[in-house]
Amino acid sequence: MKLEQALKRLEALGDEKVRKRNAKNGAGDNQFGVKLGDVRKLAKEIKRDRELGMALWDTGNVDARLLALLIIEPKTLSADDVDRMVRSVTLDQVADWINAYIVKQHPDKEALREKWMTDADPMAGRAGWNLTAERVARRPEGLDLVALLDRIEAEMPDADPRVQWTMNSTLAGIGIHFAKHRERALAIGEKLGVFRDYPTSKGCTSPFAPIWIHEMVSRQG
Numbered sequence: 001m002k003l004e005q006a007l008k009r010l011e012a013l014g015d016e017k018v019r020k021r022n023a024k025n026g027a028g029d030n031q032f033g034v035k036l037g038d039v040r041k042l043a044k045e046i047k048r049d050r051e052l053g054m055a056l057w058d059t060g061n062v063d064a065r066l067l068a069l070l071i072i073e074p075k076t077l078s079a080d081d082v083d084r085m086v087r088s089v090t091l092d093q094v095a096d097w098i099n100a101y102i103v104k105q106h107p108d109k110e111a112l113r114e115k116w117m118t119d120a121d122p123m124a125g126r127a128g129w130n131l132t133a134e135r136v137a138r139r140p141e142g143l144d145l146v147a148l149l150d151r152i153e154a155e156m157p158d159a160d161p162r163v164q165w166t167m168n169s170t171l172a173g174i175g176i177h178f179a180k181h182r183e184r185a186l187a188i189g190e191k192l193g194v195f196r197d198y199p200t201s202k203g204c205t206s207p208f209a210p211i212w213i214h215e216m217v218s219r220q221g
Helices: 003-012 016-024 036-046 050-058 062-071 079-088 092-101 109-116 122-138 145-158 161-177 179-192 209-219
Strands: none
Touching: 003 036, 003 050, 003 062, 036 062, 050 062, 062 092, 079 092, 079 109, 079 122, 092 122, 092 161, 109 122, 122 145, 122 161, 145 161, 145 179, 161 179, 161 209, 179 209
16 A cells, blocks of 8 residues: 555544544644544554555654554664654654554663663653553563662652653552552652542543552452
C-alpha cells in the first residue's frame, strides 16, 4: 500500500466524536479521528512495512502515526530513530503506543532508558520512567530502588505532568512489588499527593499511588 492510499483509508474511517475527544486531549487539526480498533484492523491488512510506516510517521498526522507504530518492525529502527520519534510526540495516546509497540520491543531499550532518565525533554523523560516502571515490575535486578525513590520524592512535585505520570507508575510499582520499600513508597505518595484527586471511572483503580498500591497488594492475597 502506498502512502496516499493509506491516508485516504484513514480519512474515510474518521469519526467526529473521536476527533473531538482527541482535540480535548491536546491533538491539533492534523488528525482524522480514527477509532483505535479501526487503526488496528488496517494495520493487520497492511502487515509489516517499514517504508510506509516511516512515511506515515513523517506526516505528523495522529492516526497515521498510530498506524505507523503497528506496521514498523522495531528492530529495523536505530536507537537514534527511536529517540527522534519519541521526542517528536505531542499526544499521550501516541506516546503510549510508541512505548508499547516500539520502545519496549527495541534491542537498545536499556541504553535509551538510561539516557532518557536524565533528559530534560518531557517526552524522553516520560519514556525513560515508563521503561523504569517496566523494569521494576519485571527485571528489577541491578536497579537501585532507594535511589529511585529519592529521585521521585525530590523531582515529581515539579516534573512535567507527562513525566509525572510514568514516574508515578514507578513509585506505585516499587510499593506493589517490594514489601521492604512499601512503607516509604506509601509515605512519598501521601506526602506529594500527586493524582490524589484524579477523576477515576467506576470500577477502575485510582492512579494515586497509595490507593493503587493498597489495591494491587490486596489482590495478591
